[in-house]
Amino acid sequence: LDEAVTVTVYFTEGLPSGIDRMRVEMKEMLIEYGKISDGMVVFKFVNPNESAELEQEAVNSGVPMQMINVREKDQETQKKVAMGAVIQVGEQKEIIPWLPQAAMEYSLSTLIKKLSVKDKPVLGLLQGHGEAQINQLVQAYGLLSIMYEVEPFWLNDTADVMSKYSTVLVIAPKDSVPQSHFNQLDNFLAQGKKMFVALNRVDGSFQTQQATDLNTGFETWLTGKGISMERNxxxxxxxxxxxxxxxxxxxxxxxxxxxxxxxxxxxxxxxxxxxxxxxxxxxxxxx
Incomplete structure (x- = not known):
């Protein structure tokens, strides 16, 4: 890390042990992050239930107070709690409004990486043959943009437009692809670069309740590389x-x-x- 990372965890204290274990695990994780980063990851825990001011601070930071059911003294009651975090690097910040139980380390590490990376590698998203566009890949684009820049590109016969990419994405082409474009893709792979291909071999329709073959040329191209997809x-x-x-x-x-x-x-x-x-x-x- 080139810049210090500050993690502010807004977590209600005094919750049942099953929930409070998340707070303990988060603290242990941040202590470990501080060690392996040579002190570049610093953190503090704030209990927003201690005062109205701290509760407002949590809400203003993007961590909402939510009602959950808790069992206390053999009775189930509702309690207003916060279980989120704010990660900040310089003037930039990311928010985890509600800490996930299953993938807490992944969520935290991903956001630290997103804020810390200065020069992101660029991924090329192939266009021009009916492929999916960025606005059709909202969730995937959101996740990829954490670590990469994603930009669309079109192949032509006059320029090597793929030279700046280490990886190219080909997602759901629908139209036939000319051989000259496959030649360029072959040259790209021959340089030791990578390609991700998500291919629909059959186009299914809910409206017509029918399925039709999709013949773009990719199926033959992939077969030549030992990857086969059946028409099924x-x-x-x-x-x-x-x-x-x-x-x-x-x-x-x-x-x-x-x-x-x-x-x-x-x-x-x-x-x-x-x-x-x-x-x-x-x-x-x-x-």
Missing amino acids: LVIDNSCAQVSVQQQMGGMTINSAVQFPYIPVVTKFAEHPITTGLEGVILQFASA
Whole structure:
């Protein structure tokens, strides 16, 4: 770290042990961060329930007070609490309004990294063949922008527009890709650079209840690299629900039914990238 990181944790004290354990774990984590950063991570804990002024300070900082149910002396009561943090580097700050139980270390480390990185690597988002645009990737863009700059680019036959990227993203192309563009992608990979391809082999439609082949050329290009995708749809009992209209007694009602063409993956190998991940929904996926 080149600049000091200040973490202010707004956490109500005196909560039941199951909840207060988060406060203890957060404190231990920040002590460890301070050690491994040679004192560049400093922190303080504030109990906003001590006074109206501290409560207002928490709220003004972006950490809201919320009502939760707690059991005290064999009775369940409601208590107004805060369980959030503010991370600041210089004039910049990030807020965790409500500390997550499952991935607290990941959330904190990610925001410290986001505030500390000066020159972010640039990822190229391929466009021009019906690919997804940045405004269609709000959640992914938000997460990627923590560590990277993401910018769209278009291939042409006159300039090496990919030279400044170490990684290129190809997400859901729909139109055919000319061979000259595949040649440029081959040259990009030959330089030891990386590429992420998210390809739909079949285009499924809720409106028409039909699926059609998508032939962009990527399927053949990937096959030549030992990666094959069949013209099929994966179905699974572990799936998302969709809303359908049904007629009952002369009335139209909306019912939620299981839809096996939208599998939900819930089991993952142990890896930092899947820490805290509960599930991934795959809409009309191919094998």
